[in-house]
Amino acid sequence: MNLDAEMRDALITFTVESLELLQDMEDCLLSLEDGEDPTERINSIFRTAHTIKGSAGLFGLNHIVSFTHVVESVLDAARDGKIAVTSELVAALLPCCDHMNLLVRNVADGQIEEDAVLTANGQFLLDGLQHFLSAKPSQDKIVTISEQPNKIESIGGGAVDSGNWHLSLRFGADSLRDGMDPLSFIRYLSTLGTIAQLTTICEGIPAAEDMNPETCYLGFEINLNSNASKEEIESVFEFVRDTSSIHILPMDSEISEFIDLIKELPEEESFLGQLLVKSGALTLRELEEALSIQDAESSDNLDSGPSKHKQPLGEILVEQQAIPEPIVNAALDKQKQIKDSKARENQSIRVDAERLDILIDLIGELVISSAGVNLRALETRETGLQEATSEMMRLVEEVRDSALQLRMVPIGTTFSRFHRVVRDVSKELNKDIELIISGGDTEVDKSVVEKIGDPLMHLVRNSMDHGIENAELRLSRGKAPRGILRLNAYHASGSIVIEVCDDGGGLNRDKILEKAIERGLIQANATLSDQEIFALIFEPGFSTAQQVSNLSGRGVGMDVVKKNVTSLRGRIEVESQMGMGTTIRIHLPLTLAIIDGFMVGVGLSTFVIPLNRILECVALPEDTRNHEYMDLRGEVLPLIRLRTLFDINAEPSQRENVVIVEYAGNKAGFIVDRLLGEFQTVIKPLSKLFIHIRGVAGSTILGNGKVALILDVASLVSFVENKRPTGTQSLNYSPN
Amino acid sequence: MKSLTIEDELTIFTAAKQKAALLTFLKSGNKLEINLSKIEEMDTAGLQLLILIKREAARLGKSLSFAMHSKVVLEILELTNLTTAFGDQVVLSEH
Numbered sequence: 028m029n030l031d032a033e034m035r036d037a038l039i040t041f042t043v044e045s046l047e048l049l050q051d052m053e054d055c056l057l058s059l060e061d062g063e064d065p066t067e068r069i070n071s072i073f074r075t076a077h078t079i080k081g082s083a084g085l086f087g088l089n090h091i092v093s094f095t096h097v098v099e100s101v102l103d104a105a106r107d108g109k110i111a112v113t114s115e116l117v118a119a120l121l122p123c124c125d126h127m128n129l130l131v132r133n134v135a136d137g138q139i140e141e142d143a144v145l146t147a148n149g150q151f152l153l154d155g156l157q158h159f160l161s162a163k164p165s166q167d168k169i170v171t172i173s174e175q176p177n178k179i180e181s182i183g184g185g186a187v188d189s190g191n192w193h194l195s196l197r198f199g200a201d202s203l204r205d206g207m208d209p210l211s212f213i214r215y216l217s218t219l220g221t222i223a224q225l226t227t228i229c230e231g232i233p234a235a236e237d238m239n240p241e242t243c244y245l246g247f248e249i250n251l252n253s254n255a256s257k258e259e260i261e262s263v264f265e266f267v268r269d270t271s272s273i274h275i276l277p278m279d280s281e282i283s284e285f286i287d288l289i290k291e292l293p294e295e296e297s298f299l300g301q302l303l304v305k306s307g308a309l310t311l312r313e314l315e316e317a318l319s320i321q322d323a324e325s326s327d328n329l330d331s332g333p334s335k336h337k338q339p340l341g342e343i344l345v346e347q348q349a350i351p352e353p354i355v356n357a358a359l360d361k362q363k364q365i366k367d368s369k370a371r372e373n374q375s376i377r378v379d380a381e382r383l384d385i386l387i388d389l390i391g392e393l394v395i396s397s398a399g400v401n402l403r404a405l406e407t408r409e410t411g412l413q414e415a416t417s418e419m420m421r422l423v424e425e426v427r428d429s430a431l432q433l434r435m436v437p438i439g440t441t442f443s444r445f446h447r448v449v450r451d452v453s454k455e456l457n458k459d460i461e462l463i464i465s466g467g468d469t470e471v472d473k474s475v476v477e478k479i480g481d482p483l484m485h486l487v488r489n490s491m492d493h494g495i496e497n498a499e500l501r502l503s504r505g506k507a508p509r510g511i512l513r514l515n516a517y518h519a520s521g522s523i524v525i526e527v528c529d530d531g532g533g534l535n536r537d538k539i540l541e542k543a544i545e546r547g548l549i550q551a552n553a554t555l556s557d558q559e560i561f562a563l564i565f566e567p568g569f570s571t572a573q574q575v576s577n578l579s580g581r582g583v584g585m586d587v588v589k590k591n592v593t594s595l596r597g598r599i600e601v602e603s604q605m606g607m608g609t610t611i612r613i614h615l616p617l618t619l620a621i622i623d624g625f626m627v628g629v630g631l632s633t634f635v636i637p638l639n640r641i642l643e644c645v646a647l648p649e650d651t652r653n654h655e656y657m658d659l660r661g662e663v664l665p666l667i668r669l670r671t672l673f674d675i676n677a678e679p680s681q682r683e684n685v686v687i688v689e690y691a692g693n694k695a696g697f698i699v700d701r702l703l704g705e706f707q708t709v710i711k712p713l714s715k716l717f718i719h720i721r722g723v724a725g726s727t728i729l730g731n732g733k734v735a736l737i738l739d740v741a742s743l744v745s746f747v748e749n750k751r752p753t754g755t756q757s758l759n760y761s762p763n
Numbered sequence: 764m765k766s767l768t769i770e771d772e773l774t775i776f777t778a779a780k781q782k783a784a785l786l787t788f789l790k791s792g793n794k795l796e797i798n799l800s801k802i803e804e805m806d807t808a809g810l811q812l813l814i815l816i817k818r819e820a821a822r823l824g825k826s827l828s829f830a831m832h833s834k835v836v837l838e839i840l841e842l843t844n845l846t847t848a849f850g851d852q853v854v855l856s857e858h
Contacts, residue, residue: 198807202807203775203778203806203807203808204775208775208806208807209807210806210807210810210839210842210843211806213842213843214842217842224844225842225843225844226844227814227843227844227845227848229811229814229818232811232814232815232818235786235815235819238782238811238815240775240778240779240781240782240808240811240812241775241778241779241808243807243808243811244811245807245810245811245814247843
């Protein structure tokens with residue numbers, strides 16, 4: 028079936044479904060007039076229109092989309108209660124429904140394109156609908172993109188649309204003597220707005236004999252209706268505010284408005300006080316007062332001990348009744364939001380990985396050339412120069428470390444992908460499994476993160492399929508019916524450890540052993556530790572699953588896991604207890620750019636062998652000489668002469684050594700002249716020209732400026748395996 | 764019924780004197796009336812005195828009413844919303 032035919036079929040489905048939907052819509056519309064609560068039906072009509080619009084959009088039927096869009100908008104407004112569901116509305120919608128029906132029928136008849144007559148009819152109907160939408164200006168938003176009321180503007184002007192203020196005034200005792208008559212303030216206040224309610228508080232007047240007639244005892248609680256800002260109202264009391272207690276609070280009904288204002292403030296001020304002042308809920312004077320209280324308190328607290336914290340500004344403001352609590356909370360939320368978004372901005376800069384690689388590469392060069400400089404400096408025996416270069420070396424190393432740090436990313440994103448996997452797989456397996464993730468912020472080199480996903484996927488699926496039992500079995504074993512799968516990551520001694528842990532049945536040691544013997548992986552009489560036995564599950568072609576399922580059990584997977592992990596220069600550990608569960612631990616190097624190597628010398632050349640591949644070093648037995656094999660404690664060990672392999676023309680040293688390496692269960696011995704010891708080095712990949720050379724994984728520069736090749740153990744070992752019957756081996760490669 | 768007409772202004776400047784006068788007057792009987800018609804100036808101090816004397820009267824269980832409020836007094840009582848609290852009959856004074 029070609030694409031056109033597919034589209035045609037889909038289009039037929041669309042028309043059939045749409046016509047059905049329209050029938051439902053019509054029925055619903057008709058039933059709206061029965062006076063029952065229409066919410067549910069309006070919802071379903073809206074969904075119908077929405078579905079038709081969406082599907083029509085898929086087929087590019089723009090005339091249907093644009094018509095339905097307006098209908099949908101009206102329905103949305105009705106759904107939100109912005110338009111009343113009246114019989115007029117129903118009457119206007121029914122013809123729309125018919126029109127849509129017509130449009131869809133035309134499509135079914137093969138008329139995909141717009142029809143001018145129909146469109147004109149449609150426009151007529153839409154004009155009818157427009158009347159509902161424009162009846163309420165607040166619905167502008169729904170119809171088109173027309174302007175939205177911009178509340179922020181009102182902040183700039185410092186005015187709140189319908190200010191409704193509560194003033195709590197307690198005049199200072201000396202007000203009268205100072206010539207300040209509270210009544211005149213109140214009179215003046217009435218020029219700013221209307222005093223809606225005033226209560227004179229005269230409880231402050233003491234008993235007659237104690238009352239000083241020249242002292243002011245009165246207070247007033249005033250509700251003021253005013254468009255003036257808080258700042259303006261406050262200015263009325265400018266002359267008495269030092270001695271009096273003046274609180275100006277927005278009325279409850281205004282609080283939400285202030286909260287809205289605060290929410291809409293641009294995200295630049297991050298101090299609570301500034302936020303509040305900006306919204307107009309707090310005046311500068313109130314802020315200054317509260318700040319001075321805060322200062323005074325914290326200086327008092329200096330004596331009582333450093334553990335005491337400053338009282339938060341918000342608390343002080345609420346205590347001082349400068350501002351109601353909900354507004355402070357809103358401002359605090361806003362503040363947090365600003366901080367968060369700032370933090371996000373600060374947290375990350377997106378950088379092209381390639382640029383990063385270039386930087387790291389350059390830094391590698393820098394390390395090398397500075398090593399050269401250092402060597403020259405040492406030759407000069409000039410103390411000043413030597414000091415300078417050693418300082419430079421230190422800095423260069425720091426730069427290298429922090430550059431490598433740049434490539435580090437938290438492993439959490441890789442982990443969180445598994446939520447979905449666990450959910451889907453547990454459904455598929457009909458098991459109840461919970462995923463617990465910890466250590467998600469453990470950082471690891473980006474390239475490691477990219478490559479660990481697949482092995483982890485295998486392990487997780489395997490644990491879910493074979494590890495965790497079904498609910499009945501779990502219950503019979505006395506475990507909770509819900510299985511738990513854990514993903515954990517942490518740093519340990521220069522490497523990252525990733526754990527996949529399940530509380531399932533655990534590995535059956537005897538079964539693995541039996542199977543391994545059956546498959547000829549081990550000798551029947553071999554004595555192995557638990558660790559070694561468990562490690563067998565990672566051998567190729569090994570599976571103990573009773574049933575082969577979709578997910579795992581085919582014996583492929585676990586060996587792939589091991590291969591992947593090994594290619595990342597990592598290793599796998601298995602810990603398991605029958606009936607209790609299994610933990611698979613993957614140890615990975617923090618970065619692929621640095622390697623723990625073991626240096627060996629052949630002739631004048633130096634080679635680096637990855638340390639984690641090395642099993643042991645032994646002296647080459649005298650009697651081996653030109654044989655390709657040696658006897659390692661009764662085992663046949665194939666040998667590779669690096670001298671021959673790399674065509675190094677130098678006299679062999681008196682005593683040669685064998686470095687025994689292992690890859691994928693195969694051992695081999697490299698014959699070298701000298702063992703130079705461990706060293707950590709930055710891997711420099713070989714240039715493209717040399718990419719096809721087997722046996723060499725990369726290069727590194729030694730302190731003396733010489734190049735050392737890093738051996739690719741994997742390919743060398745397999746090289747030996749393949750070349751076993753033939754005589755001499757040579758890669759025809761000379762490093763010099 | 765005893766009656767007292769406050770002749771002077773009722774402000775911070777006369778408050779001390781007026782307080783003494785008012786309290787003395789309060790002791791003079793049980794049914795008292797204070798004529799406010801002559802008050803041409805009043806401020807918060809004066810208002811406080813009116814409140815005080817009203818409260819004292821109530822405390823002592825005496826009947827004390829204000830009468831013949833002058834325009835100034837009325838305006839202030841209206842402003843401070845105390846007209847009803849004082850519960851006196853309010854009649855505009857003649858002049």
